[in-house]
Amino acid sequence: MNFKLIFSIARSLLLARWRQTLVAAIGVTFGIATFVALLSFMTGLNNLLDGLILNRTPHVRLYKEIKPSEQQPVSVSGLFNGFYNFISSIKAGDNRLEIYNNGFIMQALKKDPRIRGFVPRITAQVFFNNGTVDINGIINGTDAEEETRLFGFSQYIIEGRAEDLQQIPNSIILGIGLAKRLQVHIGDMVNITTPAGDRYRLKVIGIYQSGVNEYDKVQSYATIKTTQKILGKANNYITDIAIKTRDIRTAPAIAREYAKLFDTDAEDIQTANAQFETGSSVRLTISYSVGITLLIVAGFGIYNILNMMIYEKMDSIAILKATGFSGADVKRIFITISLSIGSFGGLMGLIFGFLLSKGIGHIPFTTPALPTVKTFPINYNPLLYSIGIVFSLITTYLAGYFPARKAGKVDPVIIIRGK
Amino acid sequence: MDTPIILEARHISKKFYDPSEFTVLSDISFSINKGEFVSVVGKSGCGKSTLLYILSTMDTDYEGELVIDQESMADKKEKELAKIRNDKIGFVFQFHYLLNEFTVLRNIMLPALKQDRFSEKEIEEKARQKLEMLDMGKLANKKPNKLSGGEKQRVAIARALINEPHIIMGDEPTGNLDKKNSEIVFDIFQRLSTEFNKTLLIVTHDNSFASRTNRLIEMEDGRIIRQ
Numbered sequence: 242m243n244f245k246l247i248f249s250i251a252r253s254l255l256l257a258r259w260r261q262t263l264v265a266a267i268g269v270t271f272g273i274a275t276f277v278a279l280l281s282f283m284t285g286l287n288n289l290l291d292g293l294i295l296n297r298t299p300h301v302r303l304y305k306e307i308k309p310s311e312q313q314p315v316s317v318s319g320l321f322n323g324f325y326n327f328i329s330s331i332k333a334g335d336n337r338l339e340i341y342n343n344g345f346i347m348q349a350l351k352k353d354p355r356i357r358g359f360v361p362r363i364t365a366q367v368f369f370n371n372g373t374v375d376i377n378g379i380i381n382g383t384d385a386e387e388e389t390r391l392f393g394f395s396q397y398i399i400e401g402r403a404e405d406l407q408q409i410p411n412s413i414i415l416g417i418g419l420a421k422r423l424q425v426h427i428g429d430m431v432n433i434t435t436p437a438g439d440r441y442r443l444k445v446i447g448i449y450q451s452g453v454n455e456y457d458k459v460q461s462y463a464t465i466k467t468t469q470k471i472l473g474k475a476n477n478y479i480t481d482i483a484i485k486t487r488d489i490r491t492a493p494a495i496a497r498e499y500a501k502l503f504d505t506d507a508e509d510i511q512t513a514n515a516q517f518e519t520g521s522s523v524r525l526t527i528s529y530s531v532g533i534t535l536l537i538v539a540g541f542g543i544y545n546i547l548n549m550m551i552y553e554k555m556d557s558i559a560i561l562k563a564t565g566f567s568g569a570d571v572k573r574i575f576i577t578i579s580l581s582i583g584s585f586g587g588l589m590g591l592i593f594g595f596l597l598s599k600g601i602g603h604i605p606f607t608t609p610a611l612p613t614v615k616t617f618p619i620n621y622n623p624l625l626y627s628i629g630i631v632f633s634l635i636t637t638y639l640a641g642y643f644p645a646r647k648a649g650k651v652d653p654v655i656i657i658r659g660k
Numbered sequence: 661m662d663t664p665i666i667l668e669a670r671h672i673s674k675k676f677y678d679p680s681e682f683t684v685l686s687d688i689s690f691s692i693n694k695g696e697f698v699s700v701v702g703k704s705g706c707g708k709s710t711l712l713y714i715l716s717t718m719d720t721d722y723e724g725e726l727v728i729d730q731e732s733m734a735d736k737k738e739k740e741l742a743k744i745r746n747d748k749i750g751f752v753f754q755f756h757y758l759l760n761e762f763t764v765l766r767n768i769m770l771p772a773l774k775q776d777r778f779s780e781k782e783i784e785e786k787a788r789q790k791l792e793m794l795d796m797g798k799l800a801n802k803k804p805n806k807l808s809g810g811e812k813q814r815v816a817i818a819r820a821l822i823n824e825p826h827i828i829m830g831d832e833p834t835g836n837l838d839k840k841n842s843e844i845v846f847d848i849f850q851r852l853s854t855e856f857n858k859t860l861l862i863v864t865h866d867n868s869f870a871s872r873t874n875r876l877i878e879m880e881d882g883r884i885i886r887q
Contacts, residue, residue, distance in 0.1 A: 540678045561714075564770065565774050567739040
């Protein structure tokens, strides 16, 4: 097949009608640019909003829930085998919040290839003393380094540094709401009282803002060691293990497996935050529909222009066929024209889309809920650009296919005899 | 017979069904030998153009058999027929059908580029030779819409010759030309026949043109009445 010839014929037909061609290409450019800009912005916003909760939420959380034993003595005992037992208002017994055997569990997690990482945590209920007033709060004992690697902990520290937690003994990072209520700043000391009545003094080394106000009013962070000391527990006391998987979709299966294997409670992210995925997918669907609609409109533009071109060039088509070009050759010429419009318009669209999203990315966007964000979030994912160019080629191919097929079927005899 | 048969029509018939059944050609049989300069004459509507388009392989809706260069055209696919037109048949129509997007030279080169047998350089050289032969060397780089009617028709002839076809077919090639240009075109055909031993089949209603060819096929009402 002589593609060079077909390409040169297509090119000269295009250049002979370059104004129309340009209009068609601009249609595609507009469609692709809007598509790219819209999706960059939408997915950027989606990632930001999802990240607000999802990034900080472990994919699988292992914990121990306080609940009454499912096997009550009366049903275990052989004495009452033949009876129905009714017990109302069962209370939990002497249960511990601790995850048993956590050393073994953590070793097993380290070996599991599906796991990206995990952070052991301790949750401790305490009172922060502000003069005579006690404020209810929670201290999360954690490993700041791993917490940053897996859950972007340091992004939410608006004052101070997350690493200091590990280095400065008896230190604490307070939620911004909590710090305000306690009237403390970095370097100040806070007094806390544990439920058991012990009192401690901790040094504030950072302020934390998650963007969820309720959360920031009660949460604070300390190291695992500090928290164990406050609670008066041994150094193997862990209440939570927050796991991040490599593939979030595997989380429910892994949660079920671990619950059985380690005899703990396990909650996966999908169960904990089902509504977020719905929101993201709806926003994404809307953006894609708008983008694709624009491309279809551009496709109709190309269809029209090619149709007109074919009517204008009937004579040329007839003579090409008379001198030995087959219907398939003629079809290829017009599809080449269409695809050239598509690829040129598409590439321009990618460039303009990139510039447009750059522009959007400079629009100020400040909200107290998102301390690290100053402008609209833009997702510069190359995948969006690939989808854009593929879409532009598909629509222009389809738009060109039908006129091209018609051109291929032109009967030269009818044209030539009609003169 | 020493000279081989280039083209043979065997019992070719064709009917139109629209608006009502009408026989355009009935049982046409003849053959053309290499080097012959044949003209087909007849009144308007006698079916001579229809016959030419069947012989050119562009019209495939007929009964009977067409043999070009010892090869039957029956049961050939559209693509194969296109190849035969490209390799073996050169066309000159009443209207020139040059592509205004290309230069004169490029227009002439197109069928050869499609044939893809020679390199682009060789094809360009050949196209220049054809133009020189027709005294048009200086027009090579002009666009066809800058040419006069006679010049356009001569370019169309050069295009018909580029692939060294077995037969050159013409459908009223002088129909749109004045006396002087008609003479020029006839002289070219005459030269092709005598000097280069080309085979020509020309449909015309110009009697002075037809009378000067080697052989005359006269048609009436879809039949050959004299040949």
